[in-house]
Each structure stands twice: as C-alpha cells, then as structure tokens.
Amino acid sequence: MNLDALLAAAVHAGASDIHLKLGRPPLIRLDGAVTPLEGPELTEEDLDSCLRALTAVAPQRYERRAVVELADIPGGYGWVFPKAEHANVGVGAWQSAGPQLREHLARLCAAHGLEPDSLTELRGHRLPLRRPGTPVAGERALLVGDAAGLIDPVSGDGMYECFVSSRLAAAAILDLLAGRTATLAPYAAALDAELGSLHRASWQLKQALDRWPRASWRLARSALVWRTVERLLLGDLASPREQHGLARAPLRALALLGR
Ligand SMILES: Cc1cc2nc3c(=O)[nH]c(=O)nc-3n(C[C@H](O)[C@H](O)[C@H](O)COP(=O)(O)OP(=O)(O)OC[C@H]3O[C@@H](n4cnc5c(N)ncnc54)[C@H](O)[C@@H]3O)c2cc1C
Numbered sequence: 580m581n582l583d584a585l586l587a588a589a590v591h592a593g594a595s596d597i598h599l600k601l602g603r604p605p606l607i608r609l610d611g612a613v614t615p616l617e618g619p620e621l622t623e624e625d626l627d628s629c630l631r632a633l634t635a636v637a638p639q640r641y642e643r644r645a646v647v648e649l650a651d652i653p654g655g656y657g658w659v660f661p662k663a664e665h666a667n668v669g670v671g672a673w674q675s676a677g678p679q680l681r682e683h684l685a686r687l688c689a690a691h692g693l694e695p696d697s698l699t700e701l702r703g704h705r706l707p708l709r710r711p712g713t714p715v716a717g718e719r720a721l722l723v724g725d726a727a728g729l730i731d732p733v734s735g736d737g738m739y740e741c742f743v744s745s746r747l748a749a750a751a752i753l754d755l756l757a758g759r760t761a762t763l764a765p766y767a768a769a770l771d772a773e774l775g776s777l778h779r780a781s782w783q784l785k786q787a788l789d790r791w792p793r794a795s796w797r798l799a800r801s802a803l804v805w806r807t808v809e810r811l812l813l814g815d816l817a818s819p820r821e822q823h824g825l826a827r828a829p830l831r832a833l834a835l836l837g838r
C-alpha cells in the first residue's frame with residue numbers, strides 16, 4: 580500500500596483523519612463520521628510499510644547539516660550526520676558511561692523526533708585512545724590508525740590520523756627497505772612531528788572539559804576559539820599552538836584548566 584496515495588485520496592475526499600487497522604480497509608473521518616475507503620483490507624505488510632514511511636528521516640531535514648549535541652552526555656556527545664540515503668545517529672561517551680548509552684541514544688532520538696525502534700544497523704565500538712608517549716614503532720614493526728590509538732580524544736575522529744599515519748608508515752617502510760634507515764623507529768618521530776602537537780592540545784582540552792565542564796565550555800564556544808577551530812579544520816593551522824595574537828588567550832586558559 581502506498582501511504583502517499585492514501586493521504587492524497589483522504590485529502591481529495593476532504594477527510595480530517597485516517598484510521599488504519601489490520602484486516603480492514605483504511606477508514607477516513609468526514610465531518611465527524613468514520614467511513615471506509617474503497618479498497619482491499621490492510622495486511623501486516625501494509626501497516627509495516629506505513630510505519631516505516633512515517634518514521635523515516637526526510638532527506639531534506641538534515642541535508643547539508645551535521646548536528647552535534649554537546650554538553651548533554653558526560654565525556655562525549657550525540658550526533659546526527661546526513662548520508663546519501665539515510666541519517667547516521669549516534670552517541671559517544673566515557674567508557675564508564677557504556678551502560679547508559681542506550682538511554683542517551685533514546686533521548687537523542689526523542690529530541691529529533693526519531694523512533695528508536697526504527698534505527699537499523701545499531702552497533703557500538705570502543706574508541707582506542709593513545710596516551711602521549713605510548714610506543715608506536717619498534718625496530719621492525721609499527722602501528723597505524725586505531726591500532727596505534729590515534730583517535731582524537733575530544734572529537735573521536737580517527738580517519739585523518741589513520742591516513743596521515745599510513746602515509747608516514749609507508750615512507751618509513753620504504754626507507755628501511757631501501758637501506759636509508761636501519762629501523763622503523765624514525766616513524767615515531769615523524770608521527771609526533773605531524774600529529775603530536777594537535778593531540779597534546781586535544782588531551783589538554785579533554786581534561787579541561789572533563790574537570791571543569793562549565794568554565795571550559797564557556798571558553799571553548801567563544802568566538803576567538805571557534806576562529807582557531809575553523810582554521811584547524813581548513814588546514815591553515817596544524818595545531819592550536821600555531822595560533823597567534825589575541826586568539827591565544829582563551830587557548831592558554833583552556834590549557835591551564837586541562838593541566
Ligand atoms: C561509531 C564510530 C563513529 C566514528 N565516526 C568517525 C567520524 O565521523 N570521523 C572520523 O574521522 N572518524 C570516526 N570514527 C573513527 C574511525 O572510524 C577510525 O578511527 C578509523 O576507521 C580507523 O581506521 P583504521 O584503518 O586504523 O582501523 P579500522 O577502520 O578498524 O580498520 C582495521 C581493519 O582491519 C581488519 N582486521 C582486524 N584484524 C584483522 C586481522 N587479524 N586480519 C585481517 N584484517 C583484520 C578489520 O576488520 C578492519 O577492517 C568513528 C568510529 C566509530 C566507532
């Protein structure tokens with residue numbers, strides 16, 4: 580059964596309501612009286628397809644918009660990201676908040692008018708985080724991406740770090756194979772040169788947000804900090820430490836809160 584066609588028929592007839600019940604044709608309310616529409620009785624599949632159509636996310640709703648819900652889930656955030664054919668809805672938090680994640684997800688769904696039961700491919704993963712100084716390379720072995728724990732501790736992103744570390748790992752392996760280096764150890768220094776500063780700043784921000792959420796959040800959402808975030812996302816800055824001038828003041832304050 581096509582819900583759009585049913586709605587069109589009801590509107591055409593001037594109905595105020597539609598009533599759908601298993602084993603009966605669709606009913607419409609006309610001037611207060613309920614009357615059946617002409618057609619076959621509704622099957623379970625008919626009702627199922629109507630429910631799916633009603634709870635599906637309209638593509639226009641999240642088109643060109645990524646929603647990030649901050650300051651709601653301790654140690655994490657909720658998101659709704661648009662994809663070509665669907666929306667990606669999720670929540671992340673401290674590992675200790677794992678048992679409450681389903682409740683957070685249900686609240687996020689409710690806030691966005693989504694039916695939790697309509698979510699498909701629901702799954703959870705632990706994000707591996709590396710503390711600065713944890714080894715990532717030995718003489719003949721190295722770790723990249725999530726295996727090296729390169730996830731950003733604030734945003735939880737790891738794709739960029741995965742690509743950067745893979746590029747540096749390939750260069751280190753080629754150097755070793757060509758005899759230009761004796762071990763893979765230079766990979767660790769190269770990784771630190773490209774990602775270390777950004778990750779140290781992220782750890783400081785994470786610690787600041789975890790310990791002093793209100794003060795840190797107030798600073799983090801100031802226009803000066805957002806300018807730095809913008810420049811980081813655009814690739815103009817490799818790390819917040821490269822920011823100069825007045826914009827450094829709130830960054831310094833956040834670094835102090837994160838010590
Ligand atoms: C829910 C969630 C949302 C995320 N959202 C974002 C985001 O929006 N942006 C972002 O940048 N990052 C995001 N990340 C993080 C990002 O997905 C990872 O950091 C990134 O995929 C890491 O890439 P990787 O290649 O290191 O590891 P993986 O993508 O985990 O790849 C490792 C591969 O190795 C395979 N494998 C494992 N063991 C073996 C074995 N013994 N033999 C052969 N193959 C094996 C695995 O099957 C897997 O395919 C998210 C992560 C999660 C969990």
